Amino acid sequence: MVDQHSTLRAQRRTETQRKIQAHAVRLFTERGYDNTTVTDVAEAAGVSPMTVYRHFPTKEDMVLVDQHGRLVAERIVASSAAQPLVRRIGNALIDSAATLTGASQGDDLTAGKRFLLARLRLMISTPALRAKHLDNHYALQQAIVDALGNDAADPDAAFHAQVAASACLAALHTALVRWAEDDGRTELADVIAKALAAAFGEDTVKPATGIASSESRGRAGR
Structure with missing residues (x-):
């Protein structure tokens, strides 16, 4: 059961990270990188700015992080x-x-x-x-x-x-x-x-x- 919960948490974390990154790249492309804030990305993704920072410690990471x-x-x-x-x-x-x-x-x-x-x-x-x-x-x-x-x-x-x-x-x-x-x-x-x-x-x-x-x-x- 513990392993199942860990797997579900990892999946949710991955899904949240992908959603944030997708919105970030879209906004950066549409508005410009310098004209888009972390708060803008958080609002678009439906999460808090703190959640964004937990997944992406820096603004640059929202573009650069990948598999x-x-x-x-x-x-x-x-x-x-x-x-x-x-x-x-x-x-x-x-x-x-x-x-x-x-x-x-x-x-x-x-x-x-x-x-x-x-x-x-x-x-x-x-x-x-x-x-x-x-x-x-x-x-x-x-x-x-x-x-x-x-x-x-x-x-x-x-x-x-x-x-x-x-x-x-x-x-x-x-x-x-x-x-x-x-x-x-x-x-x-x-x-x-x-x-x-x-x-x-x-x-x-x-x-x-x-x-x-x-x-x-x-x-x-x-």
Whole structure:
């Protein structure tokens, strides 16, 4: 019974957090980030400002908080440690992006895509969010390094993991900006795979949908 109550509380917390964030992103987009207060978001979400702060300690967090780090870490942990670092990280970034955006039907954007696009546009256009995003970048890099499970006592292994994570995240950032500028007309996973291939070579990561040649697919499968 205790476990059931804990699960229900966690579900309610997640639902409240998602509702607050959805209203925050909508208001920031409609009114402007600087012109929208935490009180405005609380009123729109039907909660108190204190509840907003319990879920999002800062105003920036209402845009920046997401599941990306957890999804990437889970996929890295599930991957084979025998693979090169960049392949493990790159494939995790591609897979998590596909999960976050969902599968689109024709030219229609999924709810996940529309929400991510709105968040990315805010991050790109708002100086305060760009600065805060750097903190999230470092946090994601550390989550990736931790998920790789390298021996922390080996300075060289830790350094290699940090370099690989940082390089992959640089490619990810470029892909996200390109995808936002393109209004999400292409699959985000494809854009990320293309960016990683440009940085590290087509054989470094598995091909996403529709961007790799049949020859590179054959090589990746071997």
